[in-house]
Amino acid sequence: MNAPVNARGRRANVMIGDPPSMTDLAAEALRGMILRGELAQGERVVENQLTGTLGVSRPPLREALRILQQEGLIEQLPRRGAVVRVLSLHDVYEIVTLRTTLETMAVRLAVPGTDPARLARLREALEIWEANAAAGREDLSTEDSARFHLALVGLAGHSRLEEAYRAIGLQLRMCMQLNRNARAGHESLTDRAARHRRMFERVESADVEAVLAELSDPASLSFVLTYAQDHPPTTAQSQAWLASLSQ
Amino acid sequence: MNAPVNARGRRANVMIGDPPSMTDLAAEALRGMILRGELAQGERVVENQLTGTLGVSRPPLREALRILQQEGLIEQLPRRGAVVRVLSLHDVYEIVTLRTTLETMAVRLAVPGTDPARLARLREALEIWEANAAAGREDLSTEDSARFHLALVGLAGHSRLEEAYRAIGLQLRMCMQLNRNARAGHESLTDRAARHRRMFERVESADVEAVLAELSDPASLSFVLTYAQDHPPTTAQSQAWLASLSQ
DNA sequence: TTACCTAACATTGTCTACAGAAGGCAATGT
DNA sequence: ACATTGCCTTCTGTAGACAATGTTAGGTAA
Known part of the structure; x- marks a missing residue:
């Protein structure tokens, strides 16, 4: 077996990351x-x-x-x-729609035949999620959720897709931070944990459509309605989008 | 009518761009x-x-x-x-697939009802394309094509989508540059110009599916086969993708 | 002759300093 | 009292220098 090769292109049995700049x-x-x-x-x-x-x-x-x-x-x-950056409702519209497109692409590419090593990363993300949810760490939920979804996208083995998704995920967390305090009444932590576990199991059973169905759960977009209260739509697109979500 | 507002957030009747850094x-x-x-x-x-x-x-x-x-x-x-950056065939696979996904998303968002100002930008890009094609400027074709497709994506009014597409487009141009000299035998400049005009007309007539069909024309991917001659696939994904293209 | 060690060189990472531009404030004139 | 103009402060943009790290070539020993 080959020794791992780090970013410097050298083989190393003990992989030491580069000192951070x-x-x-x-x-x-x-x-x-x-x-x-x-x-x-x-x-x-x-x-x-x-x-x-x-x-x-x-x-x-x-x-x-x-x-x-x-x-x-x-x-x-x-x-x-x-x-x-100040994120208007139009920005949220852009973030959410692009994110959905990227995640859908990833699931279609990845789920049919999933690499075990990448699946392990997803499992690990799920376990962190569940541990923090069990501990009631509401404050870590956006971070943990982002890790899970990033690992999900990572299943595709598509570095550009994953990178684009990472950046969009950061912006999404930025919106959700703004609404953190106003989250009362939304889905509970345990419900969200259960939803993520369901998604993981559907990935394991390689059921693409079921995973996609889980992703399109409207509960994950409930924060948008809160956001819209303080940020009225400024474009026709975001207005129409908001209306479609409100139904 | 309001005076235009420049990047500095000030109104100006004579707009002076910021001096480039x-x-x-x-x-x-x-x-x-x-x-x-x-x-x-x-x-x-x-x-x-x-x-x-x-x-x-x-x-x-x-x-x-x-x-x-x-x-x-x-x-x-x-x-x-x-x-x-050295772009392997797997990188080309990533670039092309992500690009297609983004462009498809843009067309679905934009074409149903297109904003006139944005359409004018697309028309302008088309005219530059055709002028340079008529002049036989093969060397400008990748740049002109990139401008056209970027304007097409711009129809969606989705800045993040456009930005992601722009970056991917740069990488695509980087691959195609490598194959510039080896392009003999591929589609002619006038054929490509005609294809772009057809696409524009289909956008004008708001026929989403027709535009998408035009985009999936395999002729636009012929360069990949050339690329693969010097860059054999290194991943299962790129290998399968190449096989699907070769059919 | 080859492998390893060492030292000099080349290149990146970081800091301090200076120049130029933007915004605020005060003084002056209307 | 208000607008306008000029100055002053603050901040960004850029340059140059220093420190630390990686690379490579040369020499030495096995």
Whole structure:
């Protein structure tokens, strides 16, 4: 058996990840701050302030901001700095529809014949989900859900698809963070856990259509209705979409 | 009528674009070098050499490289620099399948009722295509084709979809550049122009299924067979895909 | 002769500093 | 009292230099 080959193209029996660069660390920290809501939508992101907070100098921080922009979490205005992206209902429409398309593509590619190693990743994500749900960790549910769905998409063995899905997933978490406190009345944690387990079992039994049916469960879109209360539709598309969801 | 509002959020009767940053200029220049094949796949991209070539200092150049990485044109190896991405047949499989999914989604969203302004953009792209085809500018055909398809996707009014499609389109152009010289025997320039005009007319007549049928024309994938001659499939997926195309 | 070690070189990662632009504020004139 | 203009502060964009790491070539020993 071949020894694993790491990103450096070298064989290594003990795989040591590359030491993370300041850029990566800063990007990860910023992502967390945005997804946890510590940086609110529309809030200015001033470079010099963050250098103090994160203990990084400006060049790597600026590279991190570039990454966050590509991920759609911040918006950079030339010579006016960056702001945490403000997501309108039209943005939510875009995020949800694109996400559904990508996930559907992944399931169609992957589920017919699933690779065991990738399935193990999905199982692991499910177990984390269930453990945190059992512990009542409502605060981790969006993160855990994102991991599960990302692993689901990962089954397809399609790196570009997975990468696109990852970025969209971050933006979705950003919306859901905004509604975290307003989530009362929605689906319970245990219900959601059960839904994910059902989905996993249907993947195992290679029933493509059943998985897709599970994905289109309208319960997963209930947050949109809450979101729409504070963000009225500004485009015909998002308006029509909202109407179709409200039925 | 409201005065136009530029990116700075200010109203202006005479709109002046923001002065491009060195980062943007460097990114655009690098994109061109890769898409024209001046930087070959696998070639190292050394920062200090490019600062001389482009007349930019390293910080903006590094930010440009981050952008190119997100677009999938280069690959950055920690502490070992960047190389122009090498695209295997599996990569081509990923690019083409994802592209088809995105374009299909766009057509389904857009064609039923098309916005006149967006249609004008598509018409303009078509006219550029036809003008360059009439002039025998084979060298511009990939660029013109990319513009047309991007405008087609733009009909949907879905910025994230368009952005994802744009990035995938760049990677596709990168593959096709590699096969530019080996294109003899494929579809002629005038045939391709005619195909694009047919597609435009079908969009105008709002016939979704006809547009999709046009998009799935196997002639547009003929380059893959050439590509496969030098890049044998390395994954089961790409192998199966290639077989399905060869029929 | 070959394998390994070492040292010099090349290249990336990071920091500090400077220049230019944008926005706010105050002073002045109408 | 209000608008306008000029200045000042703050922030971004860019450059250049330093430090740390990876690579490679040359030398030495087995």
